[in-house]
Amino acid sequence: MNRTFVLLMVTVIYTACTPASNDSLAEQGSAYQMTQSFEALQYVVDNLPEGSDTSFVKAILGEPIDMGFDYRYLVDSIGPNGCAVGAVFHIDDRGMIDQKWTGEICE
Secondary structure (H helix, E strand, O other), rough: OOOHHHHHHHHHHHHHHHOOOHHHHHHHHHHHHHHHHHHHHHHHHOOOOOOOOOHHHHHHHHHOOEEOOEEEEEEEOOOOOOEEEEEEEEEEEOOOOOOOOEEEEEO
16 A cells, blocks of 8 residues: 555544634633524534533533533524424533533423
């Protein structure tokens, strides 16, 4: 196989697997705070490092709806089931995010 091709493929794979920078998270977090954009919120959920501290989430996305056991951030949309749409960040007993997802929040 051509050495240049192999080097190019390794670079592409490395880049694809490298987590988002904190600057990118901050940019998307600011975009969410200004526009309540689902896409910006989804970006943060997808790229927030596993085991992040709750203070880091607040620094990126602003003040949450604090349920005690999770943080919620909503967008200005209602889903097909008539429920609010947003993100949920579950907080473990050490104050770290152990689960995160976006979608309808029906409770």
